[in-house]
Amino acid sequence: MGIYEHKLRFKRRPLLRHVTSDESRDQSPELIIENVQTSIRFNNIIKSEQDMKSYRVLVLENGMKVLLISDLTTDKSAACMCIEVGHMNDPVEVSGLAHLTEHALFLGTEKYPNENEFRAFVSENGGITNAQTFADVTKYFFDVVPEKLSDALDRFSQMFIAPLFCESSVLREISAVNGEHEKNLDSDAWRVRMVNKTLANANHPYSKFSTGCKNSLLDRPKQFGIDIINELISFHNEWYRSGNLMNLAIVGKNSLDELEQMVCSSFVSGIENKNVNISHWSEDVFLNDQMMTKTYIEPIMDVRSLTISFPTPDFTSYYKSKVRELDFRFEDYISPLSLVRKVVSSMRHYPLPEVLSAPVVITEWQPDLIERVLKIITPENMRLVVVDKSFSWKCRQMENIYGTRFGTEMIPKSTLKSWIFCGFDKSLQLPQQNLFIPSNFDFLPISNWKQTYPKIIRDTSLVRVWFKQDIEFRKPKSIMSIELKNPTINCDPLNWNLTHLFVWLLDEHLKQQMYMAELAGLEYRIAVTTSGIRIYIDGYSDKQDIFLEMILKEIFRFKIDIKRFEDIYDSYLSDLKSFTSDKPQQVAIYHLNIILTEQMWTDQELIASMKFCNIGRLKTFMKEVLTQTHAECFIYGNVNEDKALQLSSLVEDRLSKARNCSPTKSSKIFIPATLTLRERKLSEGIHHVYQAVSYYHKLSCTSFYIQCGIQDDKSNVLLDLVLQMLKEPFFNVLRTQEQQGYLVDCLVRRANGTQGIKFVVESSKHLDYIAHRIENFLTSMAEKIETMSRDKFESFKKVLKVKKLPNTLTLTDQFWDYFKEISSQQYHFNRANVEASILRNITLEDVSSFYKTFISRESPTRRSISIHVTNKSEDKIEIEPQTLEIQNVVKIKNISDFQSSLQLFPLIRMKNLKQFYSKKK
Ligand SMILES: [Zn+2]
Incomplete structure (x- = not known):
């Protein structure tokens, strides 16, 4: 598809409204010449065939890149601003400054001085707002009811143009940042990250402490004679006042022209183009002395992990060699807020006409690139990180900020040698043909336009089938849930554990086939509910019957292996025991549910009953459960009634065989009494x-x-x-x-x-x-x-x-x-x-x-x-x-x-x- 760009610079005049949003007309140059605040504008962005939204890219005269998205059906408008500054830009003396700036922008502006103005405005108008500081960028975003987009955008833009940075508010906000840090103090993810940073090249800003705390933002700067408010103002001046560092994406119910005018009236005056250089870091994050090392980290919780990392050069410029084109063709609706948050990152990396397609569509097959990546994955270019309490004795150093204990050692030469010359592993081969890849994307004709809600199309002693054909979204996809119900599953802690062990084992057993299905766009989940075992399948309709049949076969014929049983038993038990290390909020949710719900087992009760779980009992119990099951199915999407009946008959046939009796119509003999719990x-x-x-x-x-x-x-x-x-x-x-x-x-x-x-x-x-x-x-x-x-x-x-x-x-x-x-x-x-x-x-x-x-x-x-x-x-x-x-x-x-x-x-x-x-x- 051709790309039409204007590079025009004119003196300032009010934006004229006659620029049309119709793509073909919009590309004629004489219509665009009138616009004076935009130096580049085009509408022809590569988009999915099902995408009804219209798009326009602008580069404002101040250098700001803008993606306008007009969606006439949306019930939320949204915007996301991505600034090319992140915590790697923090001054050495003030760790956490970028993060504090992110918080402080919400504390009132010259035009809208109330401390909580923007957040309150957005919330009263049906939206939310938040921000995130990353290593190299900071994102600010909100959504709001469509009628209020223009007002919201004006308040939003003032956060970048003229924030107040009132001293008392900022000092209070430092407590919020400190609170965020305190919350992270006992999080192993943050602790492990900081140990990795400590071990990295000290000249690379990756090594800095990113979130900041009271000490790094108040006490330490004071020692250097730095006033935090002045520092904040100068950081903002340096990074937030130049359009070339700004990327804005916005979705609205308005036409592209109206959106353009909103953006220009909010973001043109007050932001200039200072042509600030976008930061690039050419140093290596890890130096040679960090390769071929093994680092042990002592976690707070009882978790174990092994991470093998191979530092690579930046491959972003080869984006055309990625996969998942199908997903682009039949992309699902995503909320306006998620859309702007996602696309704003693409605006930084990819040519503007390709912002939607580049992250998903492959156009180039480059086997040499695969070779290049493979050459990086070698024992000589590797770091190992082991997180495990049982290696605490090897952890003799202490990281300063979180107080994490760790230790690093070189991997012995002989070990490396044996890894380098280990030869090929036969099990690492190209996989067999994937049977689940869909080939038919046709829509089944709609059999009944009048069916507004799900209906029961089959109700027997073995199954109840709810069905609804999709007539709104028209995707070649469908979703089904099959719940194998049996009240004994939740009648005591022992049965509850046995059912979980079975499902964990099954999940493990199915992993390989599930991976193939996932590659073919089929999602699958199996879970234990208070009323039974629920199977959930979501994805392209075409091969779902093959997939369902395979899962059912495995469930009913599954042979439990003793070795696997022992492994799963251990990990399930340690999962139960780890409840003591859950976050306080999760502990609160858990106890509230336990206290209020009629029949729920405490972790202590579950742990106590584990000693009665053995492989013999599990086999007997599951045989009983599966031979006394009634299934409730719900099938929805690109399926008609016949297809739904055909799918459900796969379930009914299995149950019929297991029970050794054929289904009786509308009989309640096998249907469990109501399984709903009470409060x-x-x-x-x-x-x-x-x-x-x-x-x-x-x-x-x-x-x-x-x-x-x-x-x-x-x-x-x-x-x-x-x-x-x-x-x-x-x-x-x-x-x-x-x-x-x-x-x-x-x-x-x-x-x-x-x-x-x-x-x-x-x-x-x-x-x-x-x-x-x-x-x-x-x-x-x-x-x-x-x-x-x-x-x-x-x-x-x-x-x-x-x-x-x-x-x-x-x-x-x-x-x-x-x-x-x-x-x-x-x-x-x-x-x-x-x-x-x-x-x-x-x-x-x-x-x-x-x-x-x-x-x-x-x-x-x-x-x-x-x-x-x-x-x-x-x-x-x-x-x-x-x-x-x-x-x-x-x-x-x-x-x-x-x-x-x-x-x-x-x-x-x-x-x-x-x-x-x-x-x-
Ligand atoms: Zn924060």
Whole structure:
């Protein structure tokens, strides 16, 4: 495809609006001459045949590269700015400066001086914003409802043009950066990374400490006589004020011309082109003395890993030799935010017309390049890194920042020699022909345009088959879930373990074939659920029947090998034991679920029952499970009813053989009774507190949960609205203003037919104090909700409506929406529409009264619980003097005693399945 470029420079005049977005007309030069702020512009970007969006590339006069994406169907607009500066550009004396700059840009600008202006604006208009600092770039991004793109973009651009860098805000933000560092202190990934940096070439900026902390950003610079605020301003001046270092991608519902005008009016004045050189680092990251070495690192958790790395030159310029062209042809929808975040990186590396295609399409076959890479993979050009506690005795050095112990030694010459001359390994051969590669991409004719929701097309004593043909997305793909149900799987910890061992063994056994399937664009997962074993297949429809048949055959004929069993037994057990080293937040989630869910096993119970798991018991048990299974299938995508029946008959035939009986129509003899678990109901007016321990982490976590009863259409909507109103202020108050901790979030939890709202704070402060701050926040919000303006309330409703009824989903999203209804047995396929129409009539009084009944601290009927996760040293944390007593607190001492004192919520009443029967069968 030809590429049309204009290299025109004219004096400044207002941007004219008559440039059309129609591709063919747009390429005629006389239409473009009027534009004065753009020196290059073209529309003909290589794109996928199914891609309906239109694209335009601009290079503004100030050197900024811009990709405009017009998507008339989008319900979110988004933008991502990528600046060519990263933590490798940090001054030697101020580690973490690039990262601090990233945080500080959000703290208000000259034009919009409120500290939290941009984040609040985006959040009130249905979006999110965040930023990331990488080694060589920093990315800032947001999304927002389409009508607010222009306003959001103006606020966004001011962060680069004129940030305030107000001293008190920046100093407070250093605490946030420090909090982020403290969170990383006990993360083995960060610790291992820093040891590698310590061992790297000290002249290469890769070796620097990237995230920064209070010491590196305040104390250490002071010793060098550096004022951090001045340093921040000069870093910003150096790297954020030149258009040639900026790449911007933006998606909007507007035409390309409108988008162009928005970008020009926000980003042209205030940013000049200072032609700053983009940083390049020519030094080697690892010098010769680091090759042929073996480094031992002592982890915090009980993890083991071996990494073999072969430093290579930069191969980016050979991008045309990569794979995965099919995926480009039938690319799935990705959210506007993910799209801009992805494409902005391509804008840096590839010629602009190829920004979409270059990362995926191969156009050149270069075997010599493969040879070149192979020549790099040699024992002489290799570093080995072993992470394992059992080598602690070899770790005699200490890395300074995280305090990680490690040791490095040369690999003996004789070992190297034996590796160099080891010859060829016969098992490393080119694979056999891949049977799963699709060849037929035709769409099956639509058999029933009127079928809006999934229907049951077969219901026998062995299978129930839900089916829906895709009529919206039209991809040659389909997705299916097959759940082999059997209630004995979750009836005690022993059975639960046996089922997991079986699935782990099977997964291991299928690995090779699965790899082939994956290469052919088929995704596969097998998992244990509380009701059975679930198989999930997603990808091109063409060869799915061969694939499914192969999996079923393996499941039913699988012979368990004793050696494999022993290996898997060990890794499963060590996985169970590692729960003590989970992050505080995960420990909190786990305990909340254990306490509230009717039938869930604790890790201690599971570990205790492991001694009864042996290969004989496993074989007997699985034989029983598989011969007493009823399967629930859901098939969705490029399949028609006949094809779905054919696929499900593969399952039914297997079950029929296993049970040694043929299916009976509509008989319930084998169908297990309802397998849905129920939720425990906390007592009213009491705040329960459970204290859990996280052994390895320094930070503590509080997870404050408030139950809001059984789900129904109206209360779902009310709770979603409350969340919308609380989320951003919660972050703003507890994180930005009060600096309670780095991780601060609030979210809705829906489980077992019930729902509630959860507030999470990871902090180094005393958890009673944090709980007190959360209560304080809840009280302040009660008043804010009551006195909220009509306009503001309506805008919350509008944003929620878009969330309920998005224009753009993917085949996979739609599958999961339907699937959730089937697996929760709620069958409320029309949920989104029903909830959206209820939303229309919700008043502020409704929300306020919902809040007062369920969430307010003063409510006598509130049901709440805090999970406090601390490491053992909690007593040493000082309690702040202003801590108030929370009333009616009851500490939970023993989980099972507590559980037995609680009632259960009822189940949501099941719909009559008859209404879902397909009329045809
Ligand atoms: Zn950060």
